[in-house]
Structures are given as C-alpha cells and as structure tokens.
Amino acid sequence: MSEVINANPTILDDSLLPTRESVHPKAGEDRLNPKIDALLSLSLSNEFGSSVSPNTPPSLTDDEDDEENDPIDSQEIFDLIAHISDPEHPLTLGQLAVINLPDIKVIDSGDANKMAEVIIKITPTITHCSLATLIGLGIRVRLERSLPPRFRITILVKEGTHQSENQVNKQLNDKERVAAACENDQLLSVISKMLSTCK
Amino acid sequence: MTVEIQLIKNVPAHNDKVWSISIHKTLPLLATVSSDKVCKIFNLKTFELISDLDNTHKRSIRSVSWKPTNDFGPSLACGSFDSTISVWGTDDDEWSLLAVIEGHENEVKCVDWSSNGDLLASCSRDKSIWIWEADDHNEEFECISVLQEHTQDVKHVVWHPSLDLLASSSYDDSIRLWKEDDDDWLCAAELKGHKGTVWCSDFEASEEKLRLVSCSDDCTVKIWENQPDDYDENVWRLQSELPISHSRAIYSVSWSSNSGRIASVGSDGKLVIYEEVQSNIWNIIATKELSHGVYEVNTVKWFISEDKEFLITGGDDGSIKIWNV
Numbered sequence: 304m305s306e307v308i309n310a311n312p313t314i315l316d317d318s319l320l321p322t323r324e325s326v327h328p329k330a331g332e333d334r335l336n337p338k339i340d341a342l343l344s345l346s347l348s349n350e351f352g353s354s355v356s357p358n359t360p361p362s363l364t365d366d367e368d369d370e371e372n373d374p375i376d377s378q379e380i381f382d383l384i385a386h387i388s389d390p391e392h393p394l395t396l397g398q399l400a401v402i403n404l405p406d407i408k409v410i411d412s413g414d415a416n417k418m419a420e421v422i423i424k425i426t427p428t429i430t431h432c433s434l435a436t437l438i439g440l441g442i443r444v445r446l447e448r449s450l451p452p453r454f455r456i457t458i459l460v461k462e463g464t465h466q467s468e469n470q471v472n473k474q475l476n477d478k479e480r481v482a483a484a485c486e487n488d489q490l491l492s493v494i495s496k497m498l499s500t501c502k
Numbered sequence: 503m504t505v506e507i508q509l510i511k512n513v514p515a516h517n518d519k520v521w522s523i524s525i526h527k528t529l530p531l532l533a534t535v536s537s538d539k540v541c542k543i544f545n546l547k548t549f550e551l552i553s554d555l556d557n558t559h560k561r562s563i564r565s566v567s568w569k570p571t572n573d574f575g576p577s578l579a580c581g582s583f584d585s586t587i588s589v590w591g592t593d594d595d596e597w598s599l600l601a602v603i604e605g606h607e608n609e610v611k612c613v614d615w616s617s618n619g620d621l622l623a624s625c626s627r628d629k630s631i632w633i634w635e636a637d638d639h640n641e642e643f644e645c646i647s648v649l650q651e652h653t654q655d656v657k658h659v660v661w662h663p664s665l666d667l668l669a670s671s672s673y674d675d676s677i678r679l680w681k682e683d684d685d686d687w688l689c690a691a692e693l694k695g696h697k698g699t700v701w702c703s704d705f706e707a708s709e710e711k712l713r714l715v716s717c718s719d720d721c722t723v724k725i726w727e728n729q730p731d732d733y734d735e736n737v738w739r740l741q742s743e744l745p746i747s748h749s750r751a752i753y754s755v756s757w758s759s760n761s762g763r764i765a766s767v768g769s770d771g772k773l774v775i776y777e778e779v780q781s782n783i784w785n786i787i788a789t790k791e792l793s794h795g796v797y798e799v800n801t802v803k804w805f806i807s808e809d810k811e812f813l814i815t816g817g818d819d820g821s822i823k824i825w826n827v
Binding site: 415418 | 521537561562564583611627655657673681698699717749750753769770771792795796797798818819
C-alpha cells in the first residue's frame with residue numbers, strides 16, 4: 304500500500320483488551336464463573352431439554368453432548384477476530400478499536416441443530432476508510448472458517464462511522480459477492496496476511 | 503388449508519454449496535451446479551448420476567439451464583464466476599462441451615433459455631444482460647443485444663414460459679422487463695418496491711394473466727401484474743405482497759405451472775409454500791423449517807411428474823432434496 308490512509312490512528316494496549324484466554328478455568332484459580340456458567344447452561348438448555356431430562360440414563364456420550372451444547376458468546380467471537388491485522392497498520396483490529404466487545408452480539412443456544420446468529424458492528428478508524436470492506440471481509444472469512452455452520456454472520460459498519468455505510472453493509476452481507484470475492488486469489492492472499500496474526 | 507411437506511429423497515450431490523438446479527422440460531433430467539465447479543446430471547426417476555460435467559470452469563458454477571428444445575439431443579448452459587458460459591450436449595451417452603461463450607467482464611450470475619430455445623440470456627456483476635442467438639447445434643452463439651440499464655449487479659434472469667419476455671433482478675433493488683421491439687431489445691418496465699437486492703423472480707404460466715413473483719433480501723415475496731391501459735401496454739403494478747414468513751434473505755422463488763402455488767427458500771433454511779385462495783389473496787399453506795439442516799437454501803424449483811407435484815431444493819450443505827407436497 305503506497306499511501307497510508309490514516310497515518311495516525313489511536314492505539315489501545317494489547318494487554319488491556321478484554322480476553323478470556325488467560326481465564327480458562329484451571330485448577331487452583333480463584334474463580335466463581337464455572338459455577339455460573341453451569342447454571343446458565345442449565346437454564347438455556349431447557350427448550351431442548353430432552354437430553355438433560357432426569358429420565359434419560361447417563362451415558363458415555365454425555366460429556367460430548369455438553370460440549371456441543373456449549374453456546375458461543377461474544378467474548379469468544381472477540382478472541383477470534385481481535386487479532387486480525389489491519390491491512391495498512393502493523394496493528395490488530397482490537398488494538399485499533401475497529402472491533403469492540405460491546406459491539407458484538409451473539410444469539411446461540413449451543414445446539415448444533417439450531418440456527419445461531421452473530422452480529423458485529425465495526426468502527427472504521429476514519430469515516431472515509433476505503434479499507435472498511437476489506438476489513439469486514441477479513442472478519443467474515445475468519446468467522447466462516449472458525450464457527451460451526453449453524454451461524455449466520457452479519458457484519459455492519461457502526462452507525463455514523465462511515466460515509467458510505469449502506470453500500471459497505473450491503474456488500475459485506477451479500478452472500479454471492481462474498482463467495483466470488485473468496486475465489487479471487489489476490490484478495491485471498493491479502494486476507495491470509497491479515498489473518499496470519501490470529502491466535 | 504394446510505398441506506404437509508415430506509422429504510422423499512436426499513441426494514448428497516456436491517462437495518460444496520449447490521447454487522442452482524434446472525429440471526428438463528420434457529425429459530426426466532435434473533442438472534445441478536455448485537461451488538465445486540462441477541455440473542451434475544441426474545436421472546429424475548432414479549436419481550442416478552448420469553454424468554459429471556467438469557474440468558471446464560475455473561471458479562464456482564453459479565447457474566444452470568436446460569435448453570427446452572432437443573432437436574439434436576438434450577443440452578444445457580452453465581454460467582460461472584469465471585465470467586464464461588459453457589454449453590454442453592449429448593447425442594447418445596457421451597456428454598461433451600459444445601461451446602464456451604465469453605463476453606462478460608466478470609462473474610456470470612445467471613443463464614436462462616427462452617421458451618423456444620432460440621435465445622439464451624445471461625447476466626453478470628458487470629451490470630449487463632446479454633442476449634445470445636443460438637444455432638440448432640449449440641456451437642455458434644451470436645450476441646444480439648447488450649442491455650445495460652441496471653445500475654448494479656444483475657443477479658437473475660428468467661424468460662416467460664411462452665412469450666419472448668425477459669425479467670431481470672438486481673442488486674440495485676429493482677426488476678426490469680425486457681422485450682424485443684423492431685429488432686432491438688428494450689426495457690419495457692422497471693418494477694420498484696423491494697428494499698434490498700432482488701435475488702430471483704419467476705413468471706406465472708397463464709394464458710390470461712401476465713404476472714411475476716419476486717423475492718428479495720428484504721425478506722418479502724411480491725407479485726407484480728401487467729395491467730395494460732389504452733395508452734401503454736407495459737404498465738406493471740405491484741399486485742400483492744405474500745404473507746411474511748422468512749426472517750432472512752430469500753434467495754429463490756418458483757411458481758408452479760400446475761397448481762399455481764408459489765414456493766420460496768432462503769438464508770433462514772425455511773421452505774415456504776403459498777397458495778392463492780381468492781384472486782390476489784395468498785395464504786401460507788406449508789412451511790418446512792431447517793429444510794437443509796442449519797444450512798442456507800439457495801434454490802427451489804417445482805417439478806411435475808404424472809400430474810403430481812414435487813419440489814426440489816439445493817443448499818449450502820451440497821445436497822439436493824426432493825419434497826412431496
């Protein structure tokens with residue numbers, strides 16, 4: 304890229320970004336969350352409750368079922384995409400606050416046989432950023448590769464942060480255009496570079 | 503009245519998204535195309551694979567259409583994201599590539615043959631629609647018109663089942679109707695009303711009325727009718743909006759030439775059937791949730807065999823499903 308579009312972006316410290324990577328439930332860790340998670344998953348599993356009904360005898364596959372029924376939350380989505388590199392800065396989308404945890408919405412029962420949804424609003428660093436589409440495409444490719452097929456992914460530019468908001472939104476959520484873009488080798492190599500910093 | 507939608511056959515046809523299917527007008531042949539760059543031909547009675555048409559397109563095949571006439575055996579056209587159209591035919595058992603048509607600047611999104619098989623229409627992300635005249639042997643294709651009035655990608659083209667009237671659907675949210683006028687093709691009408699990309703449209707097969715159904719990213723299915731007045735025969739009006747059922751983009755719609763019912767499918771995986779209970783009043787008579795599991799459904803077509811109606815769908819799971827209604 305010959306000309307930098309935003310030469311002086313605001314940068315957040317990577318270590319201060321929200322993350323769950325360090326707080327995985329480990330033995331000896333002072334953490335209440337596993338219990339809360341367990342409670343939450345119980346209340347969520349009510350509607351597909353046949354697998355947890357008291358009449359069902361415990362089986363060897365129980366553990367597997369639990370794992371399948373573990374819903375994905377916005378923190379997990381954030382962890383998947385925050386480390387994508389910006390196409391023009393040696394920084395990640397998390398550091399540049401293009402992606403922010405409160406702007407990720409997830410609707411997921413955890414059931415592999417039900418549809419789920421993730422809606423992400425991105426904040427381009429400047430309002431005329433021509434790279435917004437590329438960033439959005441990078442996020443979509445990352446999520447399509449990592450998430451189970453039940454997910455429908457919607458990527459939007461946050462209201463008021465881009466002058467051609469509607470145009471970018473329409474393009475990013477057009478299945479056919481995205482599919483065609485993903486067959487473009489040049490574009491794919493740029494995206495692979497952006498995704499190479501993902502953990 | 504409600505009816506039941508019953509799965510009667512699941513054919514795991516492709517390794518990737520099924521984008522489009524085509525059912526032959528007179529022979530029991532089904533063609534399916536996919537992101538896996540292969541066009542498959544199945545026997546519609548046994549669902550046996552007859553042939554793989556491959557090693558031709560470099561990118562996804564987006565669209566397939568059988569030529570309705572078979573003076574020299576059955577033949578079909580495939581439109582691909584690699585910007586070309588391939589035409590295939592068979593005399594006995596061997597299927598062979600008859601022609602590769604070039605002209606579009608980028609992704610070809612749809613191809614469709616006119617009812618008498620004389621014309622092939624194609625459309626592309628390059629915003630244009632090309633009308634090609636074919637010879638009987640499908641070896642020579644001459645472009646007779648390039649229509650460039652859409653302001654964005656043209657997603658879909660479909661010919662009327664008996665007239666030389668073409669409908670095109672676009673990313674510019676509009677539908678246009680095209681007719682031949684003094685050796686030239688002209689836009690006869692522009693239908694505006696959808697609030698998102700129009701993905702597909704289909705004509706009613708009727709002698710008395712001229713109607714078109716369309717479906718869109720805006721989650722609606724609309725019916726448009728030609729209502730000519732004393733001054734203008736090309737007046738089209740929005741006639742009705744079908745009851746809302748889909749919660750995400752609707753990718754495909756099909757109007758049965760047999761029962762007059764309409765079917766729609768889309769991103770939410772639902773298969774919905776509508777029936778006209780009184781003139782211009784439509785009800786949903788059947789819904790199948792998760793028709794391809796959690797995958798999106800890209801295409802639906804009615805198929806009539808021995809006076810019975812079936813539906814065929816194709817989805818992102820690579821499978822083709824046949825439904826009894």
